[in-house]
Amino acid sequence: xxxxxxxxxxxxxxSGVDSSANIFAxxxxxxxxHVYGKREYSSNIKGLHSYFHxxxxxxxVGAIVNRVDxxxxxxxxxxxxxxxxxxxxxxxxxxxGIIETKISSILSxxxxxxxxxxxxxxxxxxxxxxxxxxxxEVKKNNVRIYPIPYLEMLKEIGKEIGEEQLSKLTRxxxxxxxxxxxxxxxxDKEYVEKAINMIFGKKPKIISMxxxxxxxxxxxxxxxxxxxxxxxKTIRTDEQRIFLQGTQAVALGKLAGGCRMQTxxxxxxxxxxxxxxxxxxxxxxxxxxxxxxxxxxQTEDEIAAIxxxxxxxxxxxxxxxxxxxxxxxxxxxxxxxxxxxxxxxxINYYQRGGPSTGLPTxxxxxxxxxxxxxxxxxxxRIIVCSGDIEExxxxxxxAFNYAERYQTPVIHLIDKALANSNKSYKMFNPTLVKIERxxxxxxxxxVGKNYRRFEFTESGISPRLPIGTPGAVxxxxxxxxxxxxxxxxxxxxxxxxxxxRMRKLEIADREIQEKERVNFFGDEDAPMTIVSWGxxxxxxxxxxxxxxxxxxxxxxxxxxxxxxxxxxxxERILGNSSKKIAVEGNYSGxxxxxxxxxTGILMDYFIxxxxxxxxxxxxxxxxxxxxxxxxxxxxxVLNGGS
Amino acid sequence: xxxxxxxxxxxxxxxxxxGCGNFGILTSLQMALVDLAVKPSRVVIISGIGCHGKTPHxxxxxxxxxxxxxxxxxxIGIKLANPELEVIVHGGDGDGLGIGAGHFVNTGRRxxxxxxxxxxxxxxxxxxxxxxxxxxxxxxTKAMPKPNINEGINPIALALAAGFTFIARSxxxxxxxxxETIKMAVKHKGMALVIVQQWCPTYNEINTKGWYNGEDxxxxxxxxxxxxxxxxxxNGYDGVVRKPEDVLPKTxxxxxxxxxxxxxxxxxxxxxxxLVSTFQERISQRITTYPGTPPAKEIIADxxxxxxxxxxxxxxxxxxxG
Numbered sequence: 001x002x003x004x005x006x007x008x009x010x011x012x013x014x015s016g017v018d019s020s021a022n023i024f025a026x027x028x029x030x031x032x033x034h035v036y037g038k039r040e041y042s043s044n045i046k047g048l049h050s051y052f053h054x055x056x057x058x059x060x061v062g063a064i065v066n067r068v069d070x071x072x073x074x075x076x077x078x079x080x081x082x083x084x085x086x087x088x089x090x091x092x093x094x095x096x097g098i099i100e101t102k103i104s105s106i107l108s109x110x111x112x113x114x115x116x117x118x119x120x121x122x123x124x125x126x127x128x129x130x131x132x133x134x135x136x137e138v139k140k141n142n143v144r145i146y147p148i149p150y151l152e153m154l155k156e157i158g159k160e161i162g163e164e165q166l167s168k169l170t171r172x173x174x175x176x177x178x179x180x181x182x183x184x185x186x187x188d189k190e191y192v193e194k195a196i197n198m199i200f201g202k203k204p205k206i207i208s209m210x211x212x213x214x215x216x217x218x219x220x221x222x223x224x225x226x227x228x229x230x231x232x233k234t235i236r237t238d239e240q241r242i243f244l245q246g247t248q249a250v251a252l253g254k255l256a257g258g259c260r261m262q263t264x265x266x267x268x269x270x271x272x273x274x275x276x277x278x279x280x281x282x283x284x285x286x287x288x289x290x291x292x293x294x295x296x297x298q299t300e301d302e303i304a305a306i307x308x309x310x311x312x313x314x315x316x317x318x319x320x321x322x323x324x325x326x327x328x329x330x331x332x333x334x335x336x337x338x339x340x341x342x343x344x345x346x347i348n349y350y351q352r353g354g355p356s357t358g359l360p361t362x363x364x365x366x367x368x369x370x371x372x373x374x375x376x377x378x379x380x381r382i383i384v385c386s387g388d389i390e391e392x393x394x395x396x397x398x399a400f401n402y403a404e405r406y407q408t409p410v411i412h413l414i415d416k417a418l419a420n421s422n423k424s425y426k427m428f429n430p431t432l433v434k435i436e437r438x439x440x441x442x443x444x445x446x447v448g449k450n451y452r453r454f455e456f457t458e459s460g461i462s463p464r465l466p467i468g469t470p471g472a473v474x475x476x477x478x479x480x481x482x483x484x485x486x487x488x489x490x491x492x493x494x495x496x497x498x499x500x501r502m503r504k505l506e507i508a509d510r511e512i513q514e515k516e517r518v519n520f521f522g523d524e525d526a527p528m529t530i531v532s533w534g535x536x537x538x539x540x541x542x543x544x545x546x547x548x549x550x551x552x553x554x555x556x557x558x559x560x561x562x563x564x565x566x567x568x569x570x571e572r573i574l575g576n577s578s579k580k581i582a583v584e585g586n587y588s589g590x591x592x593x594x595x596x597x598x599t600g601i602l603m604d605y606f607i608x609x610x611x612x613x614x615x616x617x618x619x620x621x622x623x624x625x626x627x628x629x630x631x632x633x634x635x636x637v638l639n640g641g642s
Numbered sequence: 643x644x645x646x647x648x649x650x651x652x653x654x655x656x657x658x659x660x661g662c663g664n665f666g667i668l669t670s671l672q673m674a675l676v677d678l679a680v681k682p683s684r685v686v687i688i689s690g691i692g693c694h695g696k697t698p699h700x701x702x703x704x705x706x707x708x709x710x711x712x713x714x715x716x717x718i719g720i721k722l723a724n725p726e727l728e729v730i731v732h733g734g735d736g737d738g739l740g741i742g743a744g745h746f747v748n749t750g751r752r753x754x755x756x757x758x759x760x761x762x763x764x765x766x767x768x769x770x771x772x773x774x775x776x777x778x779x780x781x782x783t784k785a786m787p788k789p790n791i792n793e794g795i796n797p798i799a800l801a802l803a804a805g806f807t808f809i810a811r812s813x814x815x816x817x818x819x820x821x822e823t824i825k826m827a828v829k830h831k832g833m834a835l836v837i838v839q840q841w842c843p844t845y846n847e848i849n850t851k852g853w854y855n856g857e858d859x860x861x862x863x864x865x866x867x868x869x870x871x872x873x874x875x876x877n878g879y880d881g882v883v884r885k886p887e888d889v890l891p892k893t894x895x896x897x898x899x900x901x902x903x904x905x906x907x908x909x910x911x912x913x914x915x916x917l918v919s920t921f922q923e924r925i926s927q928r929i930t931t932y933p934g935t936p937p938a939k940e941i942i943a944d945x946x947x948x949x950x951x952x953x954x955x956x957x958x959x960x961x962x963x964g
Contacts, residue, residue: 243960257949293931319937467686477699
């Protein structure tokens with residue numbers, strides 16, 4: 001962790017927090033460094049506070065830590081929000097114009113924040129009136145303050161480029177803080193300029209304005225501030241790396257996996273995926289001169305999204321829809337139809353804090369049980385949970401194989417922390433993606449035969465025929481049906497047909513390889529076992545590494561397919577463990593509950609979090625340490641992240 | 643060999659109530675398919691939930707009996723993924739204009755090249771006779787405890803507003819007219835709607851065959867009933883848009899006709915406009931390979947299961963080193 005540098009940009013929404021963070025991250029990536037970035041935003045278009053937390057390291061990083069080494073503030077609120085997160089020896093870049101600002105005049109601070117804020121000030125025995133008072137306080141902790149005259153600098157730039165409209169110039173506050181950051185680090189400017197060119201792409205005027213702002217702030221910082229001691233050194237690397245967010249990884253996986261129809265209704269944080277696919281909807285076909293295409297349809301609601309995707313899947317096209325909790329709630333009935341009709345459809349489900357609208361832009365892992373149980377009646381389904389952005393890619397592709405092999409819906413559970421985090425990775429390997437279509441028939445298989453879509457077979461799977469195949473017809477219905485697909489209420493047929501469907505879950509349980517269902521980390525004989533799923537993976541792995549340095553050994557079972565649960569595997573690992581610890585981003589420990597239900601094994605400890613922020617490595621470390629040192633309650637609730 | 647009516651029939655026992663208007667719709671559909679000479683395996687009959695929902699099971703073609711109100715989005719998924727198929731959607735009045743009203747409106751906007759037939763009898767038959775969205779205000783059928791407290795929706799006017807490009811009404815007992823209307827709808831390039839007035843012999847004792855025939859109003863001169871239904875085309879009405887400037891006057895004319903009810907109920911084509919681009923045409927502008935290789939026809943892997951979709955360009959754009 002010592003070699004890491006943690007940077008944060010904060011400002012009102014619409015002020016370019018995202019683009020500055022993207023430029024910062026890319027400039028670091030170009031310099032051979034690894035980056036992990038976490039984006040936090042409000043359900044708001046303009047004005048409310050948002051921030052981007054970026055961790056830079058010489059080696060790969062998979063989680064955030066709750067610390068800031070350099071805080072870039074676009075406004076007074078960002079100083080107030082994040083001031084206590086700045087580490088001793090760290091720094092704050094701020095506008096000279098806010099030093100005199102009264103804290104009580106920052107109207108966008110919510111009541112709940114102010115209450116907590118006043119409490120924390122009382123605890124510290126502080127009574128700051130202005131932002132300047134606050135800054136003076138942290139100086140005592142050896143935090144350095146880097147005031148920059150934003151307004152004057154912008155006016156100077158305006159004069160040079162002949163732009164008098166201040167509203168156009170203030171859009172570059174973000175780049176001023178960037179320039180100052182890199183100036184303080186004495187970082188190679190060439191990489192930053194490259195990143196600016198990349199982010200502002202086809203807008204030459206914007207690029208030149210921003211380059212000017214970058215240089216001004218960079219030079220100002222170099223000239224006016226002493227060595228800030230920032231550890232941001234470029235590293236030579238020949239490795240091919242990419243930098244992307246979770247929604248992009250999912251999109252790439254789906255494309256490689258042969259998805260040809262994507263439906264969606266706009267929802268945060270899932271919509272980014274569909275938009276990215278639509279931007280890239282025409283692609284090359286390997287080994288051919290021809291191009292291929294994926295259809296992206298924005299529907300009138302999520303009911304149409306799932307049913308349209310199912311319709312396309314009936315024709316043989318690999319088909320998916322992408323949504324979040326409220327959308328998936330609407331999809332429940334359609335999901336059941338796909339279940340009873342044995343339709344391979346994939347739902348990429350981005351969890352966020354619920355219930356109801358809940359925390360529309362914030363993280364949550366509350367929907368595992370919902371994904372397993374949504375829709376009335378019983379039918380098999382497969383749930384795949386990715387633990388990091390790279391897994392999002394491979395899982396998104398593989399989900400279609402499961403869907404087609406077992407002719408049933410597959411729910412790919414992702415979460416906001418994965419969707420909106422960015423990370424640098426070694427180039428993905430698309431050749432690892434394989435396509436398995438299960439028992440899929442063509443015209444030649446059925447002509448002249450009396451094809452029965454829901455035939456009882458030895459394998460337990462009824463070979464599937466795309467609707468529209470010449471030489472046959474069949475029927476689908478949401479009612480219970482016979483082998484042809486016609487409605488039946490006969491008791492014997494119901495018993496057999498329902499059993500045929502349900503048994504597919506057993507077949508999947510038997511066939512899907514262990515390595516696709518669980519990841520295991522650490523020593524098998526370690527005395528303690530962590531069990532988790534989804535995005536906490538990164539924080540857990542880093543916390544384990546920190547513990548190992550303390551001489552403490554643990555192992556970690558990351559469940560990638562919680563349904564069907566790899567029961568025997570879990571029984572074997574947990575059977576050997578003296579302390580079993582569940583780590584989950586929800587209140588009730590949903591996976592732990594499922595493990596208890598299916599194996600009878602009870603977890604000894606729970607580390608839980610539901611404040612809308614992803615888990616950080618340091619807070620997981622602290623919580624695990626408490627357990628090791630026998631200081632922990634059964635349930636520890638984390639609350640890190642602002 | 644020419645296709646016969648029996649080629650479109652299944653062995654499934656038909657359990658609609660004796661005298662149900664659905665029989666006329668089913669027969670007209672099968673006759674239309676014979677005339678259109680489209681092979682059963684190229685036809686997909688899709689339905690929602692309600693008495694009409696069983697229609698696909700009686701037709702020897704690909705049949706998809708979907709969810710209450712959702713027949714249209716299922717159908718859209720099928721049609722978009724394989725536009726070669728002749729997709730004919732059946733819906734009920736409650737199914738299509740109540741629970742499925744959102745899909746009705748948005749289907750109009752898209753203008754896919756398919757056909758939607760609404761079985762309109764004013765009641766929810768399968769749940770035993772509650773008021774459907776097309777039942778008029780104040781009407782009380784026998785199963786209803788109180789008269790209808792809502793105004794009935796006007797499906798023709800709604801379809802005009804939503805953008806359907808073929809809008810017609812027919813009658814379940816005029817099998818010849820209904821068959822020809824279905825054929826026109828299927829041949830129409832764009833989204834076609836056929837509202838079929840039908841009666842429910844079990845639950846709607848108001849809008850009965852006798853009512854449509856006008857048996858409650860006898861002409862004092864001839865001593866014969868004065869029928870309520872009349873054919874638009876026999877009255878000099880022409881709803882076809884042939885040039886862009888026709889759109890507004892023809893829409894207004896169709897809207898005016900849409901509000902005729904009770905004494906005179908028009909059947910026939912209210913409006914038709916083939917100048918509007920279809921959804922398939924719009925997609926083809928974006929994905930030029932779409933007409934030849936729509937989603938259902940695309941090859942996604944080679945014989946060894948290796949994917950053939952190249953994501954290289956996207957990965958290159960994400961590249962930061964190397």
